[in-house]
Amino acid sequence: MRAAVLEAYGEPLSIESVDPPDLAPHGVVVDVDACGICRSDWHAWQGHGEWADDQVPLGQVLGHEPAGRIARVGERVDTLDEGDRVAVPFNLGEGSCYQCRNGHGNVCEDGYALGFESSVPGAFAEQVHVPHADFNAATLPEDVSAEAVAALGCRYVTAFHALAHRAGVDAGDWIAVHGCGGLGLAAVQIASALGARVIAVDVRDEPLAMATDLGAEETVNGAELEGEATDVPGVIESITETGTHVSVDALGRAETCRNSVDCLRIRGTHVQIGLTTAAEKGEVSLPIDELTRWDVTVVGSRGMPPSRYDELLRMIDAGTLEPERLVTNRVRLEDVSDRLAAMSEYDTRGVEVVTEL
């Protein structure tokens, strides 16, 4: 089968013929209909993550946002059948550790990161294997499009879990979203659907216009004006009077993280969902005394437990959430390298999806 393989960091992915996946007794093999292209693929492609012992090995098939139908079912799988449509989390649990047994499969003690490690080749390929499929795969209604499903994960589910479960967003809360790439725009749409008042922040007008379409009440362009840095927290405070209840760094630069923390009101919650770049190497300095002084909460969040996909799928079924509205571009497997290169220049908008594998 065809697959896009990481042969050298920063070089075009190699489109190769590779062996189809082996089927584990607890796994399923999925025919991939679509797979989103995410900034995490870009981080992997750049060879980032060395600072967290998380560098993706060469030879890896990338791609971690698949939508598809089950082609083959392992002999010990109970709840899934050939032909079922499924969404697949990128952070797969093995189903039996303390975290998995308590509903936190997204942070499994011995889990797998689909498309980022050699034991779980990714979904920039005709087929992908999903281990521990009863635990991990979420079955989907027939009327949700493949593109909507590919748009779901990892970014959309990450934003949903971060806001709905980790930050506990309430209707009427002010929320700032710093960085309006695919992850940030997902956060804008979800926060708005949860009844929050959203302030979208970016340095580019086009994503901010998309954010407005997706439900942002206010936008802040944080680009430098005549060489002067914009005081993003100051602008947000003037909009909200006392700062935001929740603020999300959906980009992962030192500046966006700090702006996010600095725009909170007393007892506010900062949520980190963007991963840092080679400039930060996972470390950002924060005003610790201020966080202490004002009862501020700082929360990390990654993916979403598979057991909670149903909440999100019900909102999509009801039309309250429309992940497909984030999709701006449909490309071929051969185009992935070009789209990753565009991410280096922050030259992509919304969510781009591979639909021709």
Ligand SMILES: [Zn+2]
């Ligand atoms: Zn586990």
Ligand SMILES: [Zn+2]
């Ligand atoms: Zn991702």
